[in-house]
Amino acid sequence: MPGHPSRVLIYSRTTAYRHESITHGVAALRELCLESGLEAEATESPDVFESSGLGVYGGVVFLSTSGDVLTARGRRNLQAHLGGGAGFMGVHSAACTEYDWPYFGELLGARFAGHPPPQPGCVVVEDRDHPATAHLPERWRHTDEWYDFTATPRGSVNVLASVDEDSYQGGGMGAGHPVAWEHRHGATPVFYTSLGHAPEAYADPAFRAHLRGGLLSVVRPG
Template identity: 55%
Template sequence: MRMLTYSRTTGFRHESIPAGVAALRDLGRRHDFEVVATEDPAAFSAAELAGFTVITFLSTSGPVLDDGGRAALERFVRDGGGFVGIHGAATTEYDWPFFGDLVGARFDGHPEVQPARIVISRHDHPATAHLPPVWERTDEWYEFRTNPRDAVTVLLTVDESSYAGGGMGDDHPLAWHHGNCGGRSFYTALGHTEESYAEPAMLAHLLGGIRYAATG
């Protein structure tokens, strides 16, 4: 198994990206898969992507691929390749409908970073099987332009009564998976802070999402 981790930004840039890249590389070392990290859009060609099982967009933002790169990524996924989106991936390629479908929802806004309660919707998934029914942690709680529930399988929601500034209401998904675009897609809105990438529960969440996208 080989994973391409892409973290190019043309909009907001998260300070946690280096910590995220280091954590994903460490997960690869400890769990026997190779992680290739890049911010070079030239990596997105049919020939280059053929060597990977799964592609992770780690807090990317804005337009990050040219037309050729878009075509290569879409073909990779349509042919069964896995995709993982982490946090800012939902702020990426707003004018490309396929990418919106692949991630599952588009970022709309967020309140300040603060503690909140995450409710586990399903425990029968490798990204959530290790978690307690309610997971309390600090992060940036993304809101989305639309609720993706009708098109995806929701794994985590956030309890808006547990923090200030929530705007999606009683059903506020944070992580989900689907197979709507060919290959398996996993997205988690978690991962804004550098500290996220040192949390054992968060790392297990990411590892489970990667394994699901790569192998099912």
């Protein structure tokens, strides 16, 4: 893995919708990194992707990014860095990012299509062994913004959890609606969770453990 495996870059730039939860998410991820023996650096400047300096990061997190957040050079550098084995984690509206960059859609596993209003729903844990979901009950009652995707990633990713569309109003994907998954994209370990809309989520111990497990599945402490 390139760079120092204990350093994590948290990137939260937005050029479209901006979630009020971003500052809460950055604070939570900083705390989770510290607890896990990882060094966290957070930025919203695309300049960090403009040079070879990415090599110091063992993992990159896109936290509720939206719209086009990288330059053409930044895209090339990120792709090269991740291609060298660094880990990638996407949270919530990372799926609403870099729509015209095919690589990013393949990396993440799916593209955002829409959502009903935030509301309670029931998350169904499908992988009882992954560190992002092992702590959760088989059915976890959670309030969030339930993302629909343009196509299901099933078949190309390991779905960790889905949402029961009978437990809320407005779902558009049917049975087995994925909300969190992991896979390898070439040399890159990838974790994505569509959860994390509201500021309150980042104070919820169950959701924080979900984030921590996802992070540790793509980047290891030094």
